[in-house]
Amino acid sequence: MKKVSKPERGTYPLSGLFRERDLLLRVRGILLPYGFLAPSLIIVLLFFFIPLVMVFILSFTNLDMTNFGILEWWRPTNWSLDNYVKIFTNRFFPKILGNTAMYTALTLAFFNMGMALVIALITTHINRRAGFAFRALWLLPRLTPVVVYIMMWKALAGPAPMGVINKYFLGPLGIGSGEYLLHMSPWVFIILVNGFIGASFGIIIFSAAIEAIPKDYLIASKVDGATTWQTIRHVTIPMIKWPLLFVTTYQTLSLLTSFEYIMLLTDGGPGLYQTEVWALTAYHRALSSYFGNIQWGYGAAWSVVLVIIGIVMAVVYLRVFKFGELVEEPKIDRL
Amino acid sequence: MKRLFLLVLIGCFVVAGGLLALAQEEEIVEFYVRCWARPPMESWRGNNIVLAVAELNADLEAAGDPRRVEVNLLQDDPRDWGNYVTEFLLAYGVEEAPDIWLTGHEHIGTQAEAGRIIALDELMKEFPTFNLVIDALWDSTMYKDEIWGVPQDAEARPLYFNKTLLKELGWSANKIAALPGEIEEGEFTLYDMLAVAKEAVDKGVVKEGNGFWMRPKNGPDFTALYYAFGGDTIDTATGKLVFDEAAGLKYYQFFYDAAQNYGSMSCLHGDWSLWHGTITDGKVLFWVGGTWQWAEWAVEYLKELGGEAYLWENWGFGLIPAAVEGGKPNSLTHPLVYTISSQCEHPDLALALLAKVTNYGPNTRHAIASNHLGILKDQTEYKFYKDSRMLREALYMLAYTTFLPNNPDWGSYSTITYEALAAAVGGDLTPQEAVDFVVESLQRELGDKVIIR
Known part of the structure; x- marks a missing residue:
């Protein structure tokens, strides 16, 4: 007769099943977040990381129109620092860098942050529907195709008698002589053109953040006798510090790499490199030239320097805005 | 028996005839032609090639050549040679380069060096109409002592x-x-x-x-x-x-x-x-x-x-x-020149088309419509060319002309x-x-x- 022994603790077949299930659940628990992340990870890998690596490698080569299909750009023997030497010894390098800094700083200060914050504050302090309608209207330039939008600005800035500003504003006032305003003050138009569109992003983020501030704080400040300015200065702005950091960082990087509006408006002119920014130079070198001396390697080097500038700027912002403190757990939750 | 033999013989003739017809079946050669042209003034750059197709096919038929040519033409004004050349390069990279590519003569050096276009000296010997082109214009198509393009037009910059x-x-x-x-x-x-x-x-x-x-x-x-x-x-x-x-x-x-x-x-x-x-x-x-x-x-x-x-x-x-x-x-x-891509499978036919358009009629049509100068010897004597005042009055400038390298x-x-x-x-x-x-x-x-x- 077969002896049936009592199974030891933990060796029941059912217990094994539970263990396997636990293991499966644990594995699933580990993999599931990656599964959710997978689509965006694949997109980032395919369309950002791999191109970035390729651009980085290209920046060390002299791949251009003359050796395309011949040069084995992926071989380290064909790599050198020549392109970077060419950039930093280029006579127009300081001018282009200065243009980029000025364009980014002024557009960011006056429009993407300044005007966006002011409009967000105003539209959240007036009738809710009116504020919403105003913000929706401000989105129109962003919805307009870029080429149409730029053509409208060119028509505004055109010489007399066709240009709208010359004909209806400056002419009747007797100011100027009907010049092409875009050529007289190209930077003013470039900053306006980019700023009107750029501001809409901040308006949406800031107004959402302001409306999310609990009303108790605002009421409490009013009960304490604070003026509107004091409420904004000491209650509203400190409470939207996170969106301020986000918009500043995002818009700085966006402005550093944007060039399409400038290309369509002035293409870096009217004077030599007068409105040429860094990203536009990278485009001109890598993809556009009258006689076709396209220099992919040299253009890639300009882009890589821009990526480095962008990373440095992002780190600076995180320090200035004290990102570490912003993501700390609230002290009340630690108790 | 005699009748059966006759029937078999007729049958054999029918089968042989059918086989022969099959052997003679036309082979369609599809050409892609890319021209830089500002319409409507410069449309003859490509349209002349389209017109020449029927004539070339008639030549082929008469010569018993089974090939017949069809042309797909793309012509516009890209405003920038950089874009235009890049387009050719990328098309070449995926083996879809146009068979005939009209471009500025100064691009010959780059494309010839990279092997994307072919030298034409040998092929051209079979098409004496190219002798009509003004000799000096061939200089603009030379690279390393070989001819890489056929002049399409010339102009003066007054x-x-x-x-x-x-x-x-x-x-x-x-x-x-x-x-x-x-x-x-x-x-x-x-x-x-x-x-x-x-x-x-x-x-x-x-x-x-x-x-x-x-x-x-x-x-x-x-x-x-x-x-x-x-x-x-x-x-x-x-x-x-x-x-x-x-x-x-x-x-x-x-x-x-x-x-x-x-x-x-x-x-x-x-x-x-x-x-x-x-x-x-x-x-x-x-x-x-x-x-x-x-x-x-x-x-x-x-x-x-x-x-x-x-x-x-x-x-x-x-x-x-x-x-x-x-x-x-x-x-x-700044002569524009027709070049033939090294991916073209029938360069002899492509060149035959270019020979057709390198003649008084087609070239004068383009010259009049676009005010480009003629490229052929004695073109000033051609009736329709002579009738254009601008072409007549600007022609002396060719004697003073210079080229890009x-x-x-x-x-x-x-x-x-x-x-x-x-x-x-x-x-x-x-x-x-x-x-x-x-x-x-x-x-x-x-x-x-x-x-x-």
Whole structure:
């Protein structure tokens, strides 16, 4: 007769099943977040990381129109620092860098942050529907195709008698002589053109953040006798510090790499490199030239320097805005 | 039995005939043709090839060749050679390059060096119509002693002047009419022109900056003035690019003076529509343009005022004046050339098509419609060519013409020399600084591929 022994603790077949299930659940628990992340990870890998690596490698080569299909750009023997030497010894390098800094700083200060914050504050302090309608209207330039939008600005800035500003504003006032305003003050138009569109992003983020501030704080400040300015200065702005950091960082990087509006408006002119920014130079070198001396390697080097500038700027912002403190757990939750 | 034998024999004939017919079945050869052309003036660049297809197919049929050609034509105006060449390169990369590619002759060096187009010398021997082309034009298609393209058209780049404004300045009709002759004789120099431009600005006939204009951005025209000051771009012995410092200094001095002291050159803004608009509004006294633009101005800008009749009444043209009195005036031709891609599977047929369009009828159609100069010997005697006043009156300029060099690095050279020019015009660089900048940049970018003299 077969002896049936009592199974030891933990060796029941059912217990094994539970263990396997636990293991499966644990594995699933580990993999599931990656599964959710997978689509965006694949997109980032395919369309950002791999191109970035390729651009980085290209920046060390002299791949251009003359050796395309011949040069084995992926071989380290064909790599050198020549392109970077060419950039930093280029006579127009300081001018282009200065243009980029000025364009980014002024557009960011006056429009993407300044005007966006002011409009967000105003539209959240007036009738809710009116504020919403105003913000929706401000989105129109962003919805307009870029080429149409730029053509409208060119028509505004055109010489007399066709240009709208010359004909209806400056002419009747007797100011100027009907010049092409875009050529007289190209930077003013470039900053306006980019700023009107750029501001809409901040308006949406800031107004959402302001409306999310609990009303108790605002009421409490009013009960304490604070003026509107004091409420904004000491209650509203400190409470939207996170969106301020986000918009500043995002818009700085966006402005550093944007060039399409400038290309369509002035293409870096009217004077030599007068409105040429860094990203536009990278485009001109890598993809556009009258006689076709396209220099992919040299253009890639300009882009890589821009990526480095962008990373440095992002780190600076995180320090200035004290990102570490912003993501700390609230002290009340630690108790 | 006899009847059966007859039936079998007939059957055999039918089968043999069928097989023969199958063997003779037409083979369709599909060609892709890419042309740079501004419609409607320049549409004959591609349309002539389309018209030639029927004639070529008739030739093939008569010769018992089973191949028949079909053409897919793509022609437009990309406005920028960079985009146009990149398009060809990328198409070549995926083995979809056009079989026939019309491009600027200066691109031959790059594409021939990379093996993307084929040399035509041997194939051309079977098509004697190519002997009709003016010999000098073949020079523009040569690279390493071989022919890589078939000239499609040529043009002159004259100095235009506004007669109405000259009259306002006090010039008589006779004096204006004599101006092209004086330029040809070397009696009216570039600085004489600037002096008139300055006078026009001082007297309020034109605005400051509008005395003398060149094109609004980089392009071939500037090189003609560099040549006028004695410059050279290519060393014929080595095929290397050349920059002549002494000529360069005079060249940049001229443009510096024009902008800073003679009320000229407010044109380098890069905006073609503004450039054409200002000129056709009658606000510029002298400018360098192309003969093909005569058609563009007449059709697109001044049609309502009378088109070409208005132009003859109010505008005139001559050669680009000499730099010094008694010197030689010049012009610059930038021939477009048909090339055949190395991916073309039937280059003999592609060349046969090009032979068809390289003839008096097709080329004159294009010349008249676009105001490009003829490229064939004795074309001036061809009835329809003779009837075009502009072509007739501009033809003498071909005797004074110059070319861009066929060198793979011409693009880089041109960009650097233009940057220096724009900086001199803007007052950012003195003429000597402009020369130093060019020398330094050329040596850094091209190394020993350029000779500095």
